[in-house]
Amino acid sequence: xxxxxxxxxxxxxxxxxxxxxxxxxxxxxxxxxxxxxxxxxxxxxxxxxxxxxxxxxxxxxxxxxxxxxxxxxxxxxxxxxxxxxxxxxxxxxxxxxxxxxxxxxxxxxxxxx
Amino acid sequence: xxxxxxxxxxxxxxxxxxxxxxxxxxxxxxxxxxxxxxxxxxxxxxxxxxxxxxxxxxxxxxxxxxxxxxxxxxxxxxxxxxxxxxxxxxxxxxxxxxxxxxxxxxxxxxx
Numbered sequence: 001x002x003x004x005x006x007x008x009x010x011x012x013x014x015x016x017x018x019x020x021x022x023x024x025x026x027x028x029x030x031x032x033x034x035x036x037x038x039x040x041x042x043x044x045x046x047x048x049x050x051x052x053x054x055x056x057x058x059x060x061x062x063x064x065x066x067x068x069x070x071x072x073x074x075x076x077x078x079x080x081x082x083x084x085x086x087x088x089x090x091x092x093x094x095x096x097x098x099x100x101x102x103x104x105x106x107x108x109x110x111x112x113x
Numbered sequence: 114x115x116x117x118x119x120x121x122x123x124x125x126x127x128x129x130x131x132x133x134x135x136x137x138x139x140x141x142x143x144x145x146x147x148x149x150x151x152x153x154x155x156x157x158x159x160x161x162x163x164x165x166x167x168x169x170x171x172x173x174x175x176x177x178x179x180x181x182x183x184x185x186x187x188x189x190x191x192x193x194x195x196x197x198x199x200x201x202x203x204x205x206x207x208x209x210x211x212x213x214x215x216x217x218x219x220x221x222x223x224x
Contacts, residue, residue, distance in 0.1 A: 035214075042200055042214040043156065058211060090155060098143075098204065102212065104155040 002026055004105035006091050012111045013081050021076045021108050023091030031097035032074040033058075034066060036087040037107075043090065049074055050097045081112045117201050117215035124221045125191055133186045133218045135201035142203040145177045145184045146212070151197045159186070159199075188220070196222045 007022045025032065030051045035043040035058075045058030049068040063085060065077045074093075078085055089108045094100035117137045125131040135145065144163040148156040162168050162177035162184065174187040188195055201215045 033212075042216045043202075044214070045211055048211065059213075092156075101146075101158045101161065102156075104157070106155050 004091055004093055004103055006089075006105040006108050008108060009106070010109040010111075012113065013078075015082055015112055016080050019078045019081055019110070021078075021089055021091075021110070023074045023076070023105060024072050025074075025091075025093045025103075025105075026072065027093060027103070028071060029093035029095055029103075030071070031094045031100070032068065033092040033094075033102065034064070034074070034076045035090045035092065036060065036085075037090060038087050046076065046089075048097065081110075083112045086110060086112045117203055117213060119199075119201060119215040119218045121216065122219045122221070124223065126223050127191055127193060129191050130187065130189050131191060131220065133188075133199050133201075133220065135184045135186070135215055137182050137184075137203055141179060142205045142213075144204060145175070146202045147173075147175050147186045148200045148202060148214075149197050150200065150217070156200060191222050193222050193224070196220060 004025045013019050033048045034046040037043050044060050046064050047058055047066040049055045052068050052071045055066050068074055091105040092102040094102045119135050146161045147159040149159050150156040160168055160175040162175050165177050167176045172189045177184040198217045198219045200217045202212045
């Protein structure tokens with residue numbers, strides 16, 4: 001059982017380019033999340049999904065979009081990357097949305113130049 | 114807005130006890146979680162306090178007092194492998210059950 005996988009592990013991207021970060025879980029969890037982590041700021045929620053077919057905005061959603069076509073996959077798209085989106089991105093999942101323990105993927109380190 | 118505040122860094126020696134505090138500025142929330150993150154790694158769940166009081170899991174304990182808007186993580190018999198960042202996280206009542214993370218405390222354990 002892999003848990004949560006993310007791809008790519010790291011990426012350098014030119015400003016203005018489109019980029020999709022992939023996230024897949026095999027635990028059949030209903031809820032999934034995308035966070036960004038910047039030094040000194042902890043983890044900030046970008047978008048979340050309560051269950052397949054539904055998504056919601058977190059604390060810092062601007063410039064990002066998500067989709068949840070099925071239970072396992074929750075891709076994060078940057079339509080037109082900007083340098084302020086340089087960060088480490090973590091995908092997470094939990095059995096249900098809310099108070100359940102969240103399980104995190106290994107992260108994607110993204111640099112936008 | 115909602116915020117959870119933690120010290121940025123704590124240093125302790127191997128075998129000692131260390132307490133990492135978390136104070137919050139909000140009207141209230143459902144509970145307080147703690148996550149551990151080693152350098153270059155992903156956050157991993159440590160504990161969750163749904164109610165006020167102390168929860169113990171091996172060498173780690175976590176405490177919550179809603180009346181004092183305060184919680185802490187207590188690490189006993191420190192080991193070198195405990196060197197990591199520790200994050201508290203809460204679910205504010207008015208934030209739709211979304212986790213809000215503190216800025217994290219970097220713990221350095223020295224021999």
